[in-house]
Amino acid sequence: MSRRRGPLTGLLAAELISLTGTRMSMVALPWFTLATTGSAARAGVVAFAEMLPYVLACGLGGPLLDRLGHRRVSVVADLASAPVLLAVPVLHHAGRLDFGLLVTLIALVGLLRGFGETAKRVLFPDAVTASGMALTRATALHDGLGRLATLLGAPLAGVLILALEAPAVLALDAVSFLLASLVVAALVPAPADPVRTVAPAPAPARPGRWASYLRELGEGLRFLxxxxxVGSVTVLLLVTNLADAAYSSVLAPVWAREVAGSPAALGALSASFAVGAVLGNVVFTALAPRVPRFATFAVGFLVGGAPRFLxxxxxDRLWAVYLISFVAGLGLAAINPILGAITYERIPEALRARVLGLGHAISWGGIPLGGLLAGYCADLATPAVAALVFGGAYLAVTVWPLLSPTWRRLDHPASGAPSPVAAPRPTDDEAPAPGDVARTG
Structure with a gap:
């Protein structure tokens, strides 16, 4: 491992470890809730409890991360997450875990994960710049590792739930948090203090901490x-992420339990999507500098969104459901690299933590409601009706890019847009590409 690429390698390794554990929990936690409560609505409540503090930490934590240091927050947040999550299986086996305590512990895990993941996202551009890798290619690699984590974690979770039950899988996720913390501490150095490239808004001569905090959040919101x-992408992702949360936290687990009758089916569903996403990511990573972003984005969302819900x-045939999920993974593989590259290219380094945090929080703002609404919809109507409702919303919003000229800007850099990430020197077979905003499921 070269010294230049050491920080990027360490950061990606930590992400792979942590995300693999998280993908295992994404299968184990809803299955555990459904098995112990028998209620889709309660599974939605647990998803809401995890994602609401996660979103708040992402959105409001930027200035705090700037003050405490991004590397420090990443290490401490992962380190603290391990014992909190481990408490769930320990208390369950001791007979001390009621539903209220489960919700509380999962909410705390969500809060810590929000701080930790935001910190890693802020560390990522500096690690890419130090490595000399093209930004679009690096974001494609980063996204591919996320898909690989699903490919590894989801089916493994299904098998382990059958063999060891869901609480054991949650314990393994706790171990993954600990390992990720150690990797970042060992391999990722603290970045140098950024040079401020956007003048701060006028402030009182001696502002209180609260006023300074709000002013810094305001800077991020105005830039966003x-x-x-950037604004259009954030709004679109608000809706698609809401629907994706409904799918992953309630609709797919209920389908696996009531239709397929096995946690292995839920793991296979996630894995089929991940296989498609990994294959698509490999192709996009190789072709990223040469493919049109708008066409890739628009078609990918149409193919990868609503069909999964339908x-x-x-x-009623499992193989057909898995095939549709696989094709959806292919379609969505390029979305995150495109959006991630444009985001990092447009946001000044001094504002990156708060802008990324706010953009992430807004685009993920519907996620807590996604699981909650899907759970109650599935209980009050049927899971099939709930899937049609959320699939219809997904289809409606992903047609939008085809109708609005704003989205054509995906193929063009913004005029005079800031370029906080130094353009990596292109290799012989690539040229630096322009880039954009958030993250899908």
Whole structure:
């Protein structure tokens, strides 16, 4: 491992370890809740409890991360997450875990994970710049590791739930938090203090901490919506992430329990999506500098979004549901690299923590409601009706890029847009590409 790429390698390794554990919990936690409560609505409540503090930590934690240091927050947040999550299986086996305590512990895990993941996202561009890798290619690699984590974690969780039960899988996720913390501490150095490239808003001569905190959040919010493309992407992801949360936290687990009758089916569903996503990511990583972003983005969302929901509601053959999930993974593989590259290229380094945090929080703002609404919809109507409702919303919003000229800017850099990430020197077979905003499921 070269010294230049050491920090990037360490950061990606930590992400792979942590995300693999998280993907295992994404199968184990809803299955555990459904098995112990028998209620889709309660599974939605647990998903809401995890994601609400996660979103708040992402959105409001930027200035705090700037003060405490991104590397320090990443290490401490992962380190603290391990014992909190481990308490769930320990208390369950001791007969001391009631539903309220489960919700409380999962909410705390969500809060810590929000701080830790935001810190890693802020560390990522500096690690890429130090490595000399092209930004679009690096974000594609980063996204591919996330898909690989699903490919590894989801089916493994299904098998382990059958063999050891869901609490044991949650314990393994706790171990993954600990390992990720150690990897970042050992391999990722603290970045140098950024040079401020955007003048701060006028402030009182001696502002209180609260006023300073709000002013810094305001700077991030103003920058976030200064570009209409960035604002449009954030709104689109608000809706698609809400629907994705409904799918992953309630609709798919309920389908696996009531239709397929096995946690292994839930793992296979996630794995089929991940296989498609990994294959698509490999192709996009190689072709990223040469493919049109707008066409890739628009078609990918249409292919990868609504069909998954329709399959759960209307298709009764498991192989067909898995095939549709695989094709959806292919379609969505390029979305995150495109959005991630544009985001990092447009945001000044001094504002990156608060802008990324706010953008992430807004685009993920519907996620807590996604699981909650899907759970109650599935209980009050049927899981199939709930899948059709959320699939219809997904289809409606992903048609938007085809109708609005704003989205054509995906293929063009913003005029005069800041370039906080130094353009890596292109290799012989690539040129630096322009880039954009958030993250899908």
């Amino acid at each position: 919506f200064r570009d209409p493309l 399959a759960l509601a209307l298709v």
